[in-house]
Amino acid sequence: MRRRKFEELFFRGLMLLATVIISGSLFLIVGTIFYKGAPYMNLDMITKTPGGGFYIGKAGGILNAIIGSLYIAGGATVSGLLISVPVAIFINMYINGKTFLANTLRMAYDVLFGIPSIVYGAFGFLIMVYFGLRASLLGGIIAVTLLVIPILVRTLDEVIRTVPSELGDATLSLGATRWETAKVILRQVRPGIFTALLLSFGRAIGDVASVLFTAGFSDNIPASLHEPAASLPLAIFFQLSSPVAEVQGRGYASALVLTIIVLFITILSEICIRKFYKQKA
Amino acid sequence: MYQEVLQTESVVAKKTHISVKGLNVHIGSQHILKDISIDIPDKKVTSIIGPSGCGKTTLLKTFNRLLDNSSDVKITGKVLVDGENIYDPNIEVTRIRKKMGLLSQRPYPLPMSVYENVAYGPRIHGTRKKALLDALVERQLRATGLWEEVKDRLNAPATRLSIGQQQRLCLARGLAVNPEIILGDESTSALDPVSTRIIEDLFMKLKEKYSIVLVTHILRQAARISDYIIFVYMGKIIEAGPAEQILQDPKEELTRQYVKGYIT
Numbered sequence: 001m002r003r004r005k006f007e008e009l010f011f012r013g014l015m016l017l018a019t020v021i022i023s024g025s026l027f028l029i030v031g032t033i034f035y036k037g038a039p040y041m042n043l044d045m046i047t048k049t050p051g052g053g054f055y056i057g058k059a060g061g062i063l064n065a066i067i068g069s070l071y072i073a074g075g076a077t078v079s080g081l082l083i084s085v086p087v088a089i090f091i092n093m094y095i096n097g098k099t100f101l102a103n104t105l106r107m108a109y110d111v112l113f114g115i116p117s118i119v120y121g122a123f124g125f126l127i128m129v130y131f132g133l134r135a136s137l138l139g140g141i142i143a144v145t146l147l148v149i150p151i152l153v154r155t156l157d158e159v160i161r162t163v164p165s166e167l168g169d170a171t172l173s174l175g176a177t178r179w180e181t182a183k184v185i186l187r188q189v190r191p192g193i194f195t196a197l198l199l200s201f202g203r204a205i206g207d208v209a210s211v212l213f214t215a216g217f218s219d220n221i222p223a224s225l226h227e228p229a230a231s232l233p234l235a236i237f238f239q240l241s242s243p244v245a246e247v248q249g250r251g252y253a254s255a256l257v258l259t260i261i262v263l264f265i266t267i268l269s270e271i272c273i274r275k276f277y278k279q280k281a
Numbered sequence: 282m283y284q285e286v287l288q289t290e291s292v293v294a295k296k297t298h299i300s301v302k303g304l305n306v307h308i309g310s311q312h313i314l315k316d317i318s319i320d321i322p323d324k325k326v327t328s329i330i331g332p333s334g335c336g337k338t339t340l341l342k343t344f345n346r347l348l349d350n351s352s353d354v355k356i357t358g359k360v361l362v363d364g365e366n367i368y369d370p371n372i373e374v375t376r377i378r379k380k381m382g383l384l385s386q387r388p389y390p391l392p393m394s395v396y397e398n399v400a401y402g403p404r405i406h407g408t409r410k411k412a413l414l415d416a417l418v419e420r421q422l423r424a425t426g427l428w429e430e431v432k433d434r435l436n437a438p439a440t441r442l443s444i445g446q447q448q449r450l451c452l453a454r455g456l457a458v459n460p461e462i463i464l465g466d467e468s469t470s471a472l473d474p475v476s477t478r479i480i481e482d483l484f485m486k487l488k489e490k491y492s493i494v495l496v497t498h499i500l501r502q503a504a505r506i507s508d509y510i511i512f513v514y515m516g517k518i519i520e521a522g523p524a525e526q527i528l529q530d531p532k533e534e535l536t537r538q539y540v541k542g543y544i545t
Binding site for chain 1: 347352
Protein backbone atom coordinates (compact mmCIF):
# COMPACT_ATOMS: atom_id res chain seq x y z
CA MET A 1 0.00 0.00 0.00
CA ARG A 2 2.76 2.39 0.94
CA ARG A 3 4.62 1.53 -2.22
CA ARG A 4 1.66 2.54 -4.40
CA LYS A 5 1.36 5.82 -2.56
CA PHE A 6 5.06 6.46 -2.90
CA GLU A 7 4.93 5.71 -6.64
CA GLU A 8 2.07 8.12 -7.09
CA LEU A 9 3.93 10.87 -5.25
CA PHE A 10 7.23 10.15 -6.94
CA PHE A 11 5.90 10.34 -10.50
CA ARG A 12 3.76 13.32 -9.75
CA GLY A 13 6.87 15.06 -8.45
CA LEU A 14 8.76 14.06 -11.58
CA MET A 15 6.07 15.51 -13.81
CA LEU A 16 5.98 18.70 -11.81
CA LEU A 17 9.76 18.99 -12.04
CA ALA A 18 9.72 18.53 -15.82
CA THR A 19 7.02 21.15 -16.18
CA VAL A 20 8.96 23.60 -14.05
CA ILE A 21 12.14 22.99 -16.08
CA ILE A 22 10.32 23.57 -19.35
CA SER A 23 8.51 26.74 -18.41
CA GLY A 24 11.47 27.88 -16.35
CA SER A 25 13.88 27.63 -19.26
CA LEU A 26 11.45 29.54 -21.47
CA PHE A 27 11.38 32.36 -18.93
CA LEU A 28 15.14 32.10 -18.48
CA ILE A 29 15.79 32.46 -22.22
CA VAL A 30 13.43 35.38 -22.72
CA GLY A 31 14.61 36.89 -19.43
CA THR A 32 18.32 36.67 -20.36
CA ILE A 33 17.76 38.22 -23.75
CA PHE A 34 15.70 40.94 -22.20
CA TYR A 35 18.12 41.58 -19.36
CA LYS A 36 21.16 41.71 -21.59
CA GLY A 37 19.56 43.33 -24.63
CA ALA A 38 17.13 45.84 -23.21
CA PRO A 39 19.80 48.39 -22.15
CA TYR A 40 21.01 48.50 -25.75
CA MET A 41 17.56 48.79 -27.25
CA ASN A 42 16.83 52.19 -28.62
CA LEU A 43 15.10 53.74 -31.56
CA ASP A 44 18.33 53.85 -33.56
CA MET A 45 18.62 50.04 -33.32
CA ILE A 46 15.45 49.48 -35.26
CA THR A 47 15.39 52.56 -37.51
CA LYS A 48 19.00 52.83 -38.73
CA THR A 49 21.36 50.70 -40.76
CA PRO A 50 24.88 50.16 -39.41
CA GLY A 51 26.98 53.30 -39.67
CA GLY A 52 30.75 53.27 -40.15
CA GLY A 53 32.36 51.41 -37.30
CA PHE A 54 29.09 49.93 -36.07
CA TYR A 55 30.80 46.64 -35.37
CA ILE A 56 33.31 48.27 -33.07
CA GLY A 57 30.60 50.01 -31.12
CA LYS A 58 29.83 53.16 -33.04
CA ALA A 59 26.46 54.54 -34.15
CA GLY A 60 23.85 52.74 -36.21
CA GLY A 61 21.27 50.00 -35.96
CA ILE A 62 20.17 46.69 -37.39
CA LEU A 63 17.46 47.91 -39.75
CA ASN A 64 19.33 46.18 -42.60
CA ALA A 65 18.91 42.83 -40.84
CA ILE A 66 15.30 43.47 -39.83
CA ILE A 67 14.28 44.43 -43.36
CA GLY A 68 16.45 41.70 -44.88
CA SER A 69 14.83 39.06 -42.68
CA LEU A 70 11.33 40.34 -43.42
CA TYR A 71 12.12 40.27 -47.15
CA ILE A 72 13.54 36.76 -47.04
CA ALA A 73 10.83 35.30 -44.81
CA GLY A 74 8.06 37.16 -46.64
CA GLY A 75 9.35 36.27 -50.10
CA ALA A 76 9.89 32.64 -49.15
CA THR A 77 6.45 32.33 -47.56
CA VAL A 78 4.68 33.84 -50.55
CA SER A 79 6.57 31.78 -53.12
CA GLY A 80 6.24 28.71 -50.90
CA LEU A 81 2.49 29.24 -50.78
CA LEU A 82 2.28 29.48 -54.56
CA ILE A 83 3.81 26.00 -54.76
CA SER A 84 2.13 24.45 -51.71
CA VAL A 85 -1.50 25.34 -52.39
CA PRO A 86 -1.59 23.46 -55.71
CA VAL A 87 0.13 20.47 -54.10
CA ALA A 88 -2.30 20.35 -51.16
CA ILE A 89 -5.25 20.60 -53.54
CA PHE A 90 -3.81 17.95 -55.80
CA ILE A 91 -3.33 15.52 -52.90
CA ASN A 92 -6.84 16.02 -51.57
CA MET A 93 -8.98 16.64 -54.60
CA TYR A 94 -7.37 15.13 -57.65
CA ILE A 95 -5.82 11.94 -56.38
CA ASN A 96 -8.28 11.52 -53.47
CA GLY A 97 -6.59 12.07 -50.12
CA LYS A 98 -6.85 8.42 -49.10
CA THR A 99 -4.99 6.73 -51.92
CA PHE A 100 -1.54 5.17 -51.81
CA LEU A 101 -0.08 7.97 -53.92
CA ALA A 102 -1.49 10.62 -51.57
CA ASN A 103 0.00 8.93 -48.53
CA THR A 104 3.33 8.47 -50.27
CA LEU A 105 3.39 12.19 -51.05
CA ARG A 106 2.56 12.96 -47.43
CA MET A 107 5.41 10.78 -46.27
CA ALA A 108 7.74 12.52 -48.68
CA TYR A 109 6.81 15.85 -47.16
CA ASP A 110 7.30 14.49 -43.66
CA VAL A 111 10.80 13.44 -44.62
CA LEU A 112 11.49 16.86 -46.16
CA PHE A 113 10.12 18.43 -42.98
CA GLY A 114 12.75 16.64 -40.93
CA ILE A 115 15.73 17.59 -43.10
CA PRO A 116 18.04 20.03 -41.28
CA SER A 117 17.95 23.53 -42.71
CA ILE A 118 21.68 23.56 -43.46
CA VAL A 119 20.95 20.90 -46.10
CA TYR A 120 18.42 23.22 -47.71
CA GLY A 121 21.03 25.95 -47.54
CA ALA A 122 23.59 23.71 -49.27
CA PHE A 123 21.04 22.65 -51.87
CA GLY A 124 20.01 26.25 -52.48
CA PHE A 125 23.66 27.13 -52.84
CA LEU A 126 24.09 24.44 -55.51
CA ILE A 127 21.11 25.83 -57.42
CA MET A 128 22.63 29.29 -57.21
CA VAL A 129 25.98 28.08 -58.47
CA TYR A 130 24.24 26.29 -61.32
CA PHE A 131 22.46 29.46 -62.38
CA GLY A 132 25.51 31.61 -61.74
CA LEU A 133 23.88 33.57 -58.92
CA ARG A 134 25.89 35.16 -56.16
CA ALA A 135 24.84 35.27 -52.53
CA SER A 136 21.79 37.50 -52.72
CA LEU A 137 18.29 38.15 -51.51
CA LEU A 138 17.03 35.91 -54.32
CA GLY A 139 19.35 33.08 -53.27
CA GLY A 140 18.16 33.40 -49.67
CA ILE A 141 14.53 33.37 -50.74
CA ILE A 142 15.06 30.23 -52.86
CA ALA A 143 16.72 28.32 -50.03
CA VAL A 144 14.18 29.37 -47.42
CA THR A 145 11.30 28.61 -49.83
CA LEU A 146 12.56 25.03 -50.02
CA LEU A 147 12.66 25.00 -46.24
CA VAL A 148 9.08 26.18 -45.72
CA ILE A 149 7.34 24.21 -48.50
CA PRO A 150 7.02 21.02 -46.40
CA ILE A 151 5.60 23.06 -43.49
CA LEU A 152 3.10 24.78 -45.76
CA VAL A 153 2.04 21.63 -47.59
CA ARG A 154 1.47 19.64 -44.41
CA THR A 155 -0.42 22.45 -42.69
CA LEU A 156 -2.60 23.12 -45.73
CA ASP A 157 -3.18 19.39 -46.15
CA GLU A 158 -4.39 19.10 -42.54
CA VAL A 159 -6.58 22.15 -42.93
CA ILE A 160 -8.18 20.99 -46.18
CA ARG A 161 -8.83 17.57 -44.67
CA THR A 162 -11.02 19.16 -41.99
CA VAL A 163 -13.51 20.23 -44.67
CA PRO A 164 -16.38 17.74 -44.84
CA SER A 165 -16.52 16.00 -48.19
CA GLU A 166 -20.19 16.98 -48.46
CA LEU A 167 -19.18 20.58 -49.16
CA GLY A 168 -17.27 19.38 -52.20
CA ASP A 169 -20.21 17.15 -53.15
CA ALA A 170 -22.46 20.21 -52.97
CA THR A 171 -20.52 22.25 -55.52
CA LEU A 172 -19.85 19.23 -57.72
CA SER A 173 -23.59 18.54 -57.77
CA LEU A 174 -24.14 22.04 -59.09
CA GLY A 175 -21.98 21.06 -62.05
CA ALA A 176 -18.80 22.70 -60.79
CA THR A 177 -15.46 21.38 -61.99
CA ARG A 178 -12.91 20.10 -59.50
CA TRP A 179 -10.95 23.32 -59.73
CA GLU A 180 -14.06 25.41 -59.06
CA THR A 181 -14.76 23.13 -56.12
CA ALA A 182 -11.19 23.58 -54.90
CA LYS A 183 -11.66 27.34 -54.97
CA VAL A 184 -14.73 27.08 -52.73
CA ILE A 185 -12.86 24.81 -50.34
CA LEU A 186 -9.91 27.20 -50.21
CA ARG A 187 -12.36 29.95 -49.37
CA GLN A 188 -13.78 27.82 -46.59
CA VAL A 189 -10.33 27.33 -45.06
CA ARG A 190 -9.06 30.90 -45.40
CA PRO A 191 -8.21 31.27 -41.69
CA GLY A 192 -6.33 27.98 -41.94
CA ILE A 193 -4.30 29.24 -44.88
CA PHE A 194 -3.44 32.34 -42.91
CA THR A 195 -2.29 30.13 -40.03
CA ALA A 196 -0.06 28.16 -42.39
CA LEU A 197 1.40 31.42 -43.66
CA LEU A 198 2.24 32.59 -40.15
CA LEU A 199 3.78 29.26 -39.12
CA SER A 200 5.96 29.28 -42.19
CA PHE A 201 6.92 32.92 -41.72
CA GLY A 202 7.86 32.28 -38.11
CA ARG A 203 10.08 29.37 -39.09
CA ALA A 204 11.62 31.25 -42.01
CA ILE A 205 12.55 34.38 -40.10
CA GLY A 206 14.46 32.55 -37.40
CA ASP A 207 16.41 30.15 -39.57
CA VAL A 208 20.09 30.84 -39.94
CA ALA A 209 21.60 27.81 -41.64
CA SER A 210 19.63 28.13 -44.84
CA VAL A 211 20.61 31.78 -45.39
CA LEU A 212 24.21 31.39 -44.23
CA PHE A 213 25.72 31.10 -47.68
CA THR A 214 22.73 31.86 -49.86
CA ALA A 215 21.72 35.36 -48.81
CA GLY A 216 25.11 36.66 -47.76
CA PHE A 217 25.25 39.72 -45.54
CA SER A 218 25.22 43.42 -46.18
CA ASP A 219 25.04 46.61 -44.17
CA ASN A 220 22.66 48.04 -46.72
CA ILE A 221 19.01 47.32 -47.23
CA PRO A 222 18.88 45.32 -50.46
CA ALA A 223 17.50 47.41 -53.33
CA SER A 224 17.09 44.47 -55.69
CA LEU A 225 16.79 40.68 -55.59
CA HIS A 226 20.38 40.34 -56.74
CA GLU A 227 21.95 42.23 -53.87
CA PRO A 228 23.05 40.38 -50.76
CA ALA A 229 20.70 40.72 -47.80
CA ALA A 230 21.35 40.73 -44.08
CA SER A 231 19.22 38.68 -41.74
CA LEU A 232 18.55 38.91 -38.03
CA PRO A 233 19.97 35.52 -37.04
CA LEU A 234 23.24 36.29 -38.83
CA ALA A 235 23.34 39.80 -37.36
CA ILE A 236 23.02 38.25 -33.92
CA PHE A 237 25.80 35.80 -34.69
CA PHE A 238 28.22 38.47 -35.93
CA GLN A 239 27.59 40.83 -33.08
CA LEU A 240 27.82 38.22 -30.36
CA SER A 241 31.17 37.05 -31.76
CA SER A 242 32.57 40.54 -31.22
CA PRO A 243 34.93 41.17 -28.30
CA VAL A 244 33.44 44.67 -27.83
CA ALA A 245 30.93 44.71 -24.96
CA GLU A 246 28.80 47.35 -26.64
CA VAL A 247 28.46 45.21 -29.77
CA GLN A 248 27.68 42.08 -27.75
CA GLY A 249 24.90 43.93 -25.99
CA ARG A 250 23.50 44.95 -29.34
CA GLY A 251 23.60 41.27 -30.30
CA TYR A 252 21.24 40.57 -27.42
CA ALA A 253 19.12 43.53 -28.44
CA SER A 254 18.92 42.03 -31.95
CA ALA A 255 17.90 38.69 -30.43
CA LEU A 256 15.22 40.56 -28.51
CA VAL A 257 13.91 42.08 -31.73
CA LEU A 258 13.78 38.66 -33.40
CA THR A 259 12.12 37.08 -30.37
CA ILE A 260 9.47 39.80 -30.27
CA ILE A 261 8.70 39.31 -33.98
CA VAL A 262 8.44 35.53 -33.59
CA LEU A 263 6.39 35.87 -30.41
CA PHE A 264 4.00 38.23 -32.15
CA ILE A 265 3.60 35.83 -35.08
CA THR A 266 3.11 32.83 -32.79
CA ILE A 267 0.40 34.57 -30.81
CA LEU A 268 -1.29 35.72 -34.00
CA SER A 269 -1.27 32.22 -35.47
CA GLU A 270 -2.58 30.82 -32.18
CA ILE A 271 -5.51 33.21 -32.40
CA CYS A 272 -6.10 32.22 -36.02
CA ILE A 273 -6.05 28.50 -35.20
CA ARG A 274 -8.61 29.02 -32.44
CA LYS A 275 -10.79 31.07 -34.74
CA PHE A 276 -10.52 28.42 -37.45
CA TYR A 277 -11.57 25.52 -35.22
CA LYS A 278 -14.28 27.53 -33.55
CA GLN A 279 -15.75 28.28 -36.95
CA LYS A 280 -15.61 24.57 -37.74
CA ALA A 281 -17.50 23.55 -34.62
CA MET B 282 -51.81 27.31 -75.09
CA TYR B 283 -51.02 25.06 -77.99
CA GLN B 284 -47.34 25.18 -77.06
CA GLU B 285 -48.09 24.20 -73.52
CA VAL B 286 -50.03 21.18 -74.63
CA LEU B 287 -47.19 20.16 -76.87
CA GLN B 288 -44.70 20.50 -74.05
CA THR B 289 -46.78 18.50 -71.65
CA GLU B 290 -47.17 15.77 -74.20
CA SER B 291 -43.50 15.61 -74.91
CA VAL B 292 -42.81 15.22 -71.22
CA VAL B 293 -45.31 12.41 -70.92
CA ALA B 294 -43.98 10.73 -74.03
CA LYS B 295 -40.40 10.95 -72.83
CA LYS B 296 -39.02 7.93 -71.06
CA THR B 297 -38.25 8.05 -67.38
CA HIS B 298 -35.46 10.43 -66.43
CA ILE B 299 -33.42 7.88 -64.60
CA SER B 300 -33.28 4.32 -65.72
CA VAL B 301 -30.83 1.94 -64.11
CA LYS B 302 -29.78 -1.22 -65.89
CA GLY B 303 -27.69 -4.00 -64.35
CA LEU B 304 -25.80 -1.70 -62.02
CA ASN B 305 -23.11 -3.21 -59.81
CA VAL B 306 -20.97 -1.23 -57.42
CA HIS B 307 -17.91 -2.59 -55.64
CA ILE B 308 -16.05 -0.55 -53.09
CA GLY B 309 -12.78 -2.26 -52.30
CA SER B 310 -13.61 -5.92 -51.88
CA GLN B 311 -17.21 -5.24 -50.89
CA HIS B 312 -20.06 -5.73 -53.30
CA ILE B 313 -22.26 -2.78 -52.32
CA LEU B 314 -24.93 -2.79 -55.02
CA LYS B 315 -25.94 -5.99 -56.76
CA ASP B 316 -27.61 -6.04 -60.17
CA ILE B 317 -29.76 -3.01 -59.70
CA SER B 318 -32.30 -2.39 -62.46
CA ILE B 319 -35.01 0.16 -61.89
CA ASP B 320 -36.90 2.94 -63.62
CA ILE B 321 -37.51 6.05 -61.57
CA PRO B 322 -40.85 7.62 -62.50
CA ASP B 323 -41.00 11.21 -63.68
CA LYS B 324 -42.45 14.06 -61.63
CA LYS B 325 -43.08 11.86 -58.66
CA VAL B 326 -41.52 11.50 -55.26
CA THR B 327 -39.64 8.22 -55.13
CA SER B 328 -38.27 7.06 -51.80
CA ILE B 329 -35.47 4.58 -51.41
CA ILE B 330 -35.92 2.82 -48.08
CA GLY B 331 -34.01 0.10 -46.32
CA PRO B 332 -31.95 -0.60 -43.22
CA SER B 333 -28.75 1.39 -42.68
CA GLY B 334 -25.78 0.13 -44.62
CA CYS B 335 -28.01 -1.48 -47.27
CA GLY B 336 -26.63 0.71 -50.05
CA LYS B 337 -29.38 3.28 -50.46
CA THR B 338 -27.09 6.31 -50.28
CA THR B 339 -24.60 4.63 -52.61
CA LEU B 340 -27.44 4.05 -55.08
CA LEU B 341 -28.44 7.71 -54.88
CA LYS B 342 -24.85 8.82 -55.42
CA THR B 343 -24.48 6.71 -58.55
CA PHE B 344 -27.17 8.91 -60.14
CA ASN B 345 -24.92 11.95 -60.33
CA ARG B 346 -21.57 10.20 -60.32
CA LEU B 347 -20.57 11.42 -56.90
CA LEU B 348 -18.86 8.11 -56.26
CA ASP B 349 -16.22 9.06 -58.82
CA ASN B 350 -14.26 10.84 -56.16
CA SER B 351 -14.05 7.97 -53.74
CA SER B 352 -11.12 5.65 -54.03
CA ASP B 353 -11.34 2.01 -54.97
CA VAL B 354 -14.80 2.14 -56.50
CA LYS B 355 -15.73 -0.08 -59.42
CA ILE B 356 -19.00 0.53 -61.20
CA THR B 357 -20.46 -1.63 -63.96
CA GLY B 358 -23.81 -1.46 -65.68
CA LYS B 359 -25.71 1.53 -66.95
CA VAL B 360 -27.45 4.51 -65.48
CA LEU B 361 -29.45 6.20 -68.20
CA VAL B 362 -30.42 9.79 -67.62
CA ASP B 363 -32.66 11.07 -70.39
CA GLY B 364 -31.63 8.03 -72.38
CA GLU B 365 -27.93 8.74 -72.07
CA ASN B 366 -25.59 6.41 -70.17
CA ILE B 367 -23.89 8.65 -67.62
CA TYR B 368 -21.07 6.15 -67.13
CA ASP B 369 -20.10 6.45 -70.77
CA PRO B 370 -16.42 7.47 -70.62
CA ASN B 371 -16.95 10.27 -73.13
CA ILE B 372 -19.62 12.00 -71.15
CA GLU B 373 -19.13 15.41 -69.61
CA VAL B 374 -19.67 14.83 -65.91
CA THR B 375 -20.43 18.44 -65.01
CA ARG B 376 -23.36 18.50 -67.45
CA ILE B 377 -24.86 15.35 -65.90
CA ARG B 378 -24.45 16.65 -62.38
CA LYS B 379 -26.07 19.94 -63.30
CA LYS B 380 -29.24 18.05 -64.16
CA MET B 381 -29.58 16.94 -60.56
CA GLY B 382 -29.82 18.95 -57.43
CA LEU B 383 -28.46 17.23 -54.33
CA LEU B 384 -29.72 17.88 -50.85
CA SER B 385 -27.47 16.19 -48.31
CA GLN B 386 -28.08 15.04 -44.74
CA ARG B 387 -26.99 18.29 -43.20
CA PRO B 388 -26.97 21.67 -44.87
CA TYR B 389 -23.54 22.60 -46.20
CA PRO B 390 -23.83 26.25 -47.23
CA LEU B 391 -20.93 27.56 -49.29
CA PRO B 392 -18.64 29.97 -47.42
CA MET B 393 -20.36 32.98 -48.96
CA SER B 394 -23.37 35.22 -48.46
CA VAL B 395 -26.97 34.04 -48.78
CA TYR B 396 -27.19 35.71 -52.17
CA GLU B 397 -23.92 34.25 -53.44
CA ASN B 398 -24.93 30.76 -52.39
CA VAL B 399 -27.87 30.81 -54.76
CA ALA B 400 -26.02 32.74 -57.47
CA TYR B 401 -23.00 30.41 -57.35
CA GLY B 402 -24.38 27.74 -59.69
CA PRO B 403 -25.69 30.08 -62.39
CA ARG B 404 -22.44 32.03 -62.19
CA ILE B 405 -20.18 29.05 -62.87
CA HIS B 406 -22.43 28.14 -65.78
CA GLY B 407 -21.96 31.55 -67.32
CA THR B 408 -24.70 33.86 -66.08
CA ARG B 409 -22.99 37.18 -65.45
CA LYS B 410 -25.64 39.87 -65.66
CA LYS B 411 -26.53 41.28 -62.26
CA ALA B 412 -30.20 41.81 -63.13
CA LEU B 413 -30.59 38.22 -64.30
CA LEU B 414 -28.87 36.88 -61.20
CA ASP B 415 -30.98 39.09 -58.93
CA ALA B 416 -34.17 37.79 -60.50
CA LEU B 417 -32.97 34.22 -60.34
CA VAL B 418 -31.95 34.44 -56.70
CA GLU B 419 -35.29 35.96 -55.75
CA ARG B 420 -37.24 33.35 -57.70
CA GLN B 421 -35.45 30.41 -56.08
CA LEU B 422 -35.62 31.92 -52.61
CA ARG B 423 -39.35 32.39 -53.12
CA ALA B 424 -39.68 28.84 -54.42
CA THR B 425 -38.21 27.56 -51.18
CA GLY B 426 -40.19 29.98 -49.03
CA LEU B 427 -37.09 31.76 -47.78
CA TRP B 428 -37.47 35.11 -49.50
CA GLU B 429 -39.54 36.83 -46.84
CA GLU B 430 -37.22 35.56 -44.12
CA VAL B 431 -33.91 36.57 -45.71
CA LYS B 432 -34.61 39.40 -48.12
CA ASP B 433 -33.10 41.94 -45.72
CA ARG B 434 -29.92 39.98 -45.14
CA LEU B 435 -29.00 38.67 -48.54
CA ASN B 436 -25.43 39.79 -47.96
CA ALA B 437 -25.07 38.13 -44.57
CA PRO B 438 -22.97 34.94 -44.43
CA ALA B 439 -25.16 31.91 -45.09
CA THR B 440 -23.94 30.29 -41.88
CA ARG B 441 -25.89 32.88 -39.87
CA LEU B 442 -29.20 31.32 -40.92
CA SER B 443 -30.86 28.69 -38.78
CA ILE B 444 -30.14 25.12 -39.77
CA GLY B 445 -33.62 24.67 -41.27
CA GLN B 446 -33.20 27.85 -43.29
CA GLN B 447 -29.75 26.69 -44.39
CA GLN B 448 -31.23 23.47 -45.73
CA ARG B 449 -33.82 25.42 -47.71
CA LEU B 450 -31.04 27.67 -48.95
CA CYS B 451 -29.16 24.59 -50.15
CA LEU B 452 -32.32 23.51 -51.96
CA ALA B 453 -32.63 26.96 -53.56
CA ARG B 454 -28.96 26.75 -54.53
CA GLY B 455 -29.61 23.44 -56.26
CA LEU B 456 -32.74 24.67 -58.04
CA ALA B 457 -30.85 27.69 -59.37
CA VAL B 458 -29.03 25.60 -61.98
CA ASN B 459 -32.32 24.33 -63.42
CA PRO B 460 -32.05 20.66 -62.57
CA GLU B 461 -34.58 18.08 -63.72
CA ILE B 462 -34.15 15.80 -60.77
CA ILE B 463 -33.75 16.45 -57.07
CA LEU B 464 -31.81 13.92 -55.03
CA GLY B 465 -32.30 13.99 -51.29
CA ASP B 466 -30.02 12.01 -48.98
CA GLU B 467 -31.93 11.86 -45.69
CA SER B 468 -32.32 15.57 -46.16
CA THR B 469 -34.33 16.15 -43.03
CA SER B 470 -32.38 13.99 -40.60
CA ALA B 471 -30.59 16.97 -39.01
CA LEU B 472 -33.68 19.18 -38.83
CA ASP B 473 -36.27 19.90 -36.17
CA PRO B 474 -39.87 18.74 -36.77
CA VAL B 475 -41.08 22.11 -38.05
CA SER B 476 -38.24 22.48 -40.56
CA THR B 477 -38.70 18.85 -41.58
CA ARG B 478 -42.33 19.57 -42.29
CA ILE B 479 -41.43 22.63 -44.39
CA ILE B 480 -38.95 20.63 -46.47
CA GLU B 481 -41.47 17.80 -46.96
CA ASP B 482 -44.12 20.29 -48.09
CA LEU B 483 -41.58 21.76 -50.51
CA PHE B 484 -40.92 18.35 -51.98
CA MET B 485 -44.66 17.83 -52.48
CA LYS B 486 -44.86 21.17 -54.28
CA LEU B 487 -41.69 20.70 -56.31
CA LYS B 488 -42.73 17.36 -57.75
CA GLU B 489 -44.93 19.22 -60.20
CA LYS B 490 -41.76 20.35 -61.94
CA TYR B 491 -39.06 17.93 -60.87
CA SER B 492 -38.56 14.24 -60.38
CA ILE B 493 -37.58 13.70 -56.78
CA VAL B 494 -35.61 10.78 -55.39
CA LEU B 495 -35.17 10.58 -51.64
CA VAL B 496 -33.23 8.29 -49.41
CA THR B 497 -34.89 7.99 -46.05
CA HIS B 498 -34.75 5.69 -43.08
CA ILE B 499 -37.92 7.12 -41.63
CA LEU B 500 -40.83 4.97 -42.77
CA ARG B 501 -43.43 7.50 -41.70
CA GLN B 502 -41.74 10.10 -43.86
CA ALA B 503 -41.72 7.74 -46.81
CA ALA B 504 -45.42 7.15 -46.20
CA ARG B 505 -46.19 10.87 -45.96
CA ILE B 506 -44.57 12.03 -49.15
CA SER B 507 -43.74 9.21 -51.57
CA ASP B 508 -45.62 8.16 -54.63
CA TYR B 509 -43.29 5.33 -55.28
CA ILE B 510 -41.05 3.30 -53.00
CA ILE B 511 -37.96 1.21 -53.63
CA PHE B 512 -36.97 -1.19 -50.87
CA VAL B 513 -33.29 -2.05 -50.82
CA TYR B 514 -31.81 -4.77 -48.63
CA MET B 515 -28.18 -5.94 -48.58
CA GLY B 516 -27.43 -4.17 -51.85
CA LYS B 517 -30.37 -5.59 -53.76
CA ILE B 518 -33.72 -4.17 -54.72
CA ILE B 519 -36.18 -6.45 -53.01
CA GLU B 520 -39.31 -4.72 -54.14
CA ALA B 521 -40.38 -1.52 -55.85
CA GLY B 522 -43.79 -0.13 -56.55
CA PRO B 523 -46.43 2.45 -55.67
CA ALA B 524 -46.02 3.65 -52.09
CA GLU B 525 -49.36 2.37 -50.85
CA GLN B 526 -48.81 -1.07 -52.19
CA ILE B 527 -45.31 -1.37 -50.71
CA LEU B 528 -46.42 -0.12 -47.31
CA GLN B 529 -49.81 -1.79 -47.05
CA ASP B 530 -49.54 -4.90 -49.12
CA PRO B 531 -45.96 -5.83 -49.93
CA LYS B 532 -45.44 -8.88 -52.08
CA GLU B 533 -42.12 -9.90 -50.56
CA GLU B 534 -41.72 -11.28 -47.08
CA LEU B 535 -38.60 -9.17 -46.44
CA THR B 536 -40.43 -5.98 -47.32
CA ARG B 537 -43.26 -6.92 -45.02
CA GLN B 538 -40.83 -7.52 -42.18
CA TYR B 539 -39.07 -4.21 -42.77
CA VAL B 540 -42.29 -2.22 -43.01
CA LYS B 541 -43.50 -3.80 -39.79
CA GLY B 542 -40.24 -2.93 -38.10
CA TYR B 543 -38.77 -6.41 -37.68
CA ILE B 544 -35.64 -5.58 -39.65
CA THR B 545 -33.80 -2.40 -38.86
